[in-house]
Amino acid sequence: MTIRITWARAIATLVGLGAAGLLFAWSGLFNIAASSGHWPITDWFLHWTMRNSVRTHAAFTSPDDPADATGLVSAAGHFANACAVCHGAPGVKPAPVMQSATPPAPDLAINAREWSDKQLFWILQHGVKYTGMPAWAVQDRPDEVRRMVAFVRRLPGVTPAQYEALVNEANPGDDLASCTGCHGADGKGRGAPDIPVLGGQDPAYLLAALKGYADGTRSSAVMQQVAMRMTPAAMTDAARRFAAMPGLGAAPAGSAAAARIVTQGIARIQLPACASCHAPGKPYPVIAGQRADFIAQRLRHWQGDDTIVDARKSAATMPVIARRIPKEMIDPVARYLAGQTTATR
Structure with missing residues (x-):
């Protein structure tokens, strides 16, 4: 006796299987407890699916330069604040409660070796569903993600002493410890190019x-993680104490072309002078004496922000202004504002 397979029977079978699956889900018999773990076949299938997805999406959407090793201090600081509790760190064990998740967060000193830089970038920026791995807190700061890729890539070779040196420059009991770890006890940014004075x-x-x-009105996953934990009184105290430290205010110096942009602007391309806003008595940050590489990095970041198209309709005026600065003048302008008369390596 043979059973003839028809479209009607195939559809009825699929509907029946779907109904059985819904009935099983409705019954509550499936154990979703993290303590129960996964069946080996389930664990293999989920990780196989995840790896295939990461490989495909990273190939098409991750940048060609996914790692930036110039900002290890800020990346390590953010890792200590947001990542080490789950993944652990050199000399630091992960929290036991986080390791009781299904699946538990991997040891990145081992697991990161299995991924390319582009794949690490995609995982860090977008996270992974159903694993507890979150997306980067803000999606418009790929520069922060690139620095974290470089830090994670180096984890296998980082000693506990080196990790401690990266994340900690604070006196015991100092209530500014969450700030000085990156910005330095002297407020000068520990020499890191991505950290402002x-x-x-x-x-x-x-x-x-x-x-x-x-x-959340200012975009930085690194700074949000710190600022959201501060009380208003702590914010006021930190602002007052850093402002009282020496640092900014050096006299600008450099090329005549850079000086003209800073002091006069370029009328024919509607580029206002930097000094028209960044001057004493203005409600804008002091940039005279700021680190040149930090200024240049921020200007390049703003030049790539094409979401702001009209300065008159947005408080975010810097993307519009930055795009008017000739690309070849970014470094000279940054060096002029920093008071550097020559380029440094």
């Missing part, structure tokens, strides 16, 4: 920046 900055600007990071 805060010493001598306007205290009102520093306070407004902290509040902006805390409520």
Whole structure:
């Protein structure tokens, strides 16, 4: 006796299987407890699917330069604040409660070796569903993600002493410890090119920046993680103490072309002078004496932000202004503002 397969029977079978699956889900018999773990076949299938997805999406969407090793201090600081509790760190064990998840967070000193830089970038930026691995807190800061890729790539070779040196430059009991780990006890950014000098900055600007990071109106996953934990009193104290440190305010110096952009602007391309906003008494940050590589990095980041198209309709004016600066003048302008008369390596 043979059973003839028809479209009607095939569809009826599929409907029946679907109904059986819904009935099983409705019954509550499936054990979703993290403590129960996965069946080996389930664990293999989920990880196989995840690896295939990461490989495909990273190949088409990750940047060609997914790692930036110039910002290891800020990346390590963020790792200590947001990642080590799940993944652990050199000399630091992960929290037992986080390791009781299904699946548990992997040891990145081992697991990161299985991924390319482009794949690490995609995982860090977008996260992975159903694993507890979150997406990067803000999606418009690929520069932060690139720095974290470089840090994670180096984890296998980082000793506990080296990790401690990267994440900690604070005196025991110092209530500014969450800030000085990256910005330095002297407010000068520990020499890192992606960390601004805060010493001598306007205290009102520093306070407004902290509040902006805390409520999400300023974009930085690294700073949000710190600012959201600070009380208003702690923000005020941090702004006051950093502003009182020496640092900013050096006299600009450099090329005549850069000086013209800073002091006069370029009328024919509607580029206003930097000094028209960044000057004493103005409600904008002090940039005279700021680190040149930090200024250049931020200008290039703003030049790539094409979501802001009209400065008159947005508070985010810097992307519009930055795009008007000739690309070849970014470094000279940054060096001029920093008071550097020559390029440094």
